[in-house]
């Protein structure tokens with residue numbers, strides 16, 4: 420073997436060893452998110468103990484979801500200015516074992532109280548997480564937004580059994596049923612699913628999944644929208660039981676906006 424070939428082999432071996440070290444170092448020290456679920460030892464009552472990162476799930480005083488009973492009408496609440504775009508055919512839906520998440524990168528925004536929030540993704544819970552008079556709805560949609568300062572605003576929509584929902588029908592057949600599966604969505608505008616009266620209930624809460632981060636502005640649409648029992652059952656056949664139980668209201672108030680939002 421020529422000296423140059425030997426040098427090349429030594430260099431290659433060194434690169435491989437270094438690559439292995441880097442890889443093992445990463446896996447050894449990296450801060451991988453702890454596994455959580457909706458049942459058993461990793462279910463909601465244990466989330467706060469699964470990782471130091473999840474402590475707020477246990478110690479937080481402004482947690483979500485909540486029971487929405489007892490909202491007080493407030494006259495001067497801001498309108499929701501919804502400016503969502505239609506998803507391109509390349510939009511993806513992902514089954515992350517907790518939910519089906521539809522990623523948004525179309526520049527859809529929502530303006531609330533003078534602040535512009537970008538729509539990041541939307542996803543579903545079965546049954547609903549928020550309750551009314553202690554009763555969950557069939558399902559719940561969460562539209563997750565964030566502003567430039569990193570503040571979250573989530574718009575929630577409750578579903579009840581009724582007529583087939585035409586917006587959901589646009590992509591329901593393509594939902595990724597398998598854990599970890601990703602499928603292509605459809606050209607729907609999710610704004611079309613919002614109840615037209617625009618009545619909402621607002622409160623300050625948290626993410627409803629670990630790490631249960633607080634400081635989330637919640638806008639729950641008061642009027643449920645319909646989806647068919649078939650649509651509900653289909654989702655539940657592979658991702659049922661994905662709702663965190665309601666949390667204590669503590670010192671929070673729920674404010675109700677009596678009228679409308681704006682869709683440019």
Ligand SMILES: [Zn+2]
Pocket residue numbers: 542543544561627
């Ligand atoms: Zn959610």
